[in-house]
Amino acid sequence: MRTRSVVSAAIAASLMASSAIGANVVTVQQGGVGRWTGMAAKDCAIYGKRYAAVDAACYYPVDIRAKPGAHAIALWDQDGKKHDGTLRVEKSDFPDVQMTLPDTLDRFLHISNDDLARAKGDRAAVAKILGGTLDAPSFSLPLAAPTASLPKSEDDFGSLRTFDAEHRSLHSGRDYPVPEGNTVKAVADGKVVLAADQFFSGNSVFVDHGDGLVSMNFHLASIAVKEGDVVKRGQPLGKIGATGRATGPHLHLGLRWLGKRIDPALLLASPNALPSVADTPAQAQRKIDKAQSREPPEKDDVDDEG
Structure with missing residues (x-):
């Protein structure tokens, strides 16, 4: 502090x-x-x-x-x-955090050419949707909680994570220690603009809520929606898991508003x-x-x- x-x-x-x-x-x-x-x-x-x-x-x-x-x-x-x-x-x-990945996740540090090409493709697909649409907002504030019970998040928004001398990552969302298998829900009405298994973020769902607001849910065990689906606030999007570069089951929730990376906790509160x-x-x-x-x-x- x-x-x-x-x-x-x-x-x-x-x-x-x-x-x-x-x-x-x-x-x-x-x-x-x-x-x-x-x-x-x-x-x-x-x-x-x-x-x-x-x-x-x-x-x-x-x-x-x-x-x-x-x-x-x-x-x-x-x-x-x-x-x-x-x-x-x-x-x-924001904090600097030293992290050690288990040997089972070594592929995320020593990335093969095939995985590198996959990751680049993922980034290109995501870049097209992060700005959001300026359609009329389909949400009110505060947003709905993404799970039935939302544990306290670590103070990890904005942390710069260092894995080794060569690999660092800016954490632009929040991680919530929700147990595996719990249902992940839409924080507001919107349209699914991307639902896919991505290299780093694992099973991921991106929802456009209008007014430039996009929500992101990462590391899901399974996905219950597909691109183009119109979802309602509280509708299931998938299940908590540990896919992608995740050391254990949890929910990563991220928000972009007008393309800006903001702390999700702010819009979950009054x-x-x-x-x-x-x-x-x-x-x-x-x-x-x-x-x-x-x-x-x-x-x-x-x-x-x-």
């Missing part, structure tokens, strides 16, 4: 000044999501993309490796009036815990401190392949 930084203190002071002049400012850590509430929203914009609000609120995802700095954001209210604001990205500290333009300076600082402490939100340079 890290203590409150000089950076966050400076941002808090900036928020105080912004509040005094009525600016619309929200500060979000790498891998987080900002929120704009206080007025009923119809559309939102960031990164040059315009997309629909979710339940009359705007959400702004920040990639796990986003550079600290400012981004222009916008909100269009129900009358079509545009409101401009600023999202400030703050650096977050959206009220997310930093918001509507926060007072004191509220904003409390959320910054909680994020920096690595505490989970309360209820109310290879990308990870598992």
Whole structure:
């Protein structure tokens, strides 16, 4: 865990000044999501993309490796009036983790030419869908839990995993120690855009939920859906397993929003815990401190392949 930084203190002071002049400012850590509430929203914009609000609120995802700095954001209210604001990205500290794979998984370190070609093909297929579609959102927040009982996750989102001197992997999702055989469910309505056995992530299901949001479930023992299926919130997608590069049975849940890698735990908890333009300076600082402490939100340079 890290203590409150000089950076966050400076941002808090900036928020105080912004509040005094009525600016619309929200500060979000790498891998987080900002929120704009206080007025009923119809559309939102960031990164040059315009997309629909979710339940009359705007959400702004920040990639796990986003550079600290400012981004222009916008909100269009129900009358079509545009409101401009600023999202400030703050650096977050993520853990470095040393991992040792058992001999049975040696093929994932000393990769054959055939497996390397397979992995490249997997990446090419996934790259086509990670941006998501900007169709109307088919989800509300919080998202549904992906399993009937969801154990506490390790604080592994954003960790840089080192397997040996040559192999490192950025873990852009969360691992949940769910026992083998449990059912994995869709976190929201959507369309299955990929369901396949992949080299690193094993049996994998990708669901597009509209509004640029894509969920990913890895290492499944079996898959219960196929590409093109339209699924409902809570519908079974498969069973927990340990396929691909997995040291044991668990669920890897990942989320991309507008192509940005974000912490899935944030969207499984109350959206009220997310930093918001509507926060007072004191509220904003409390959320910054909680994020920096690595505490989970309360209820109310290879990308990870598992």
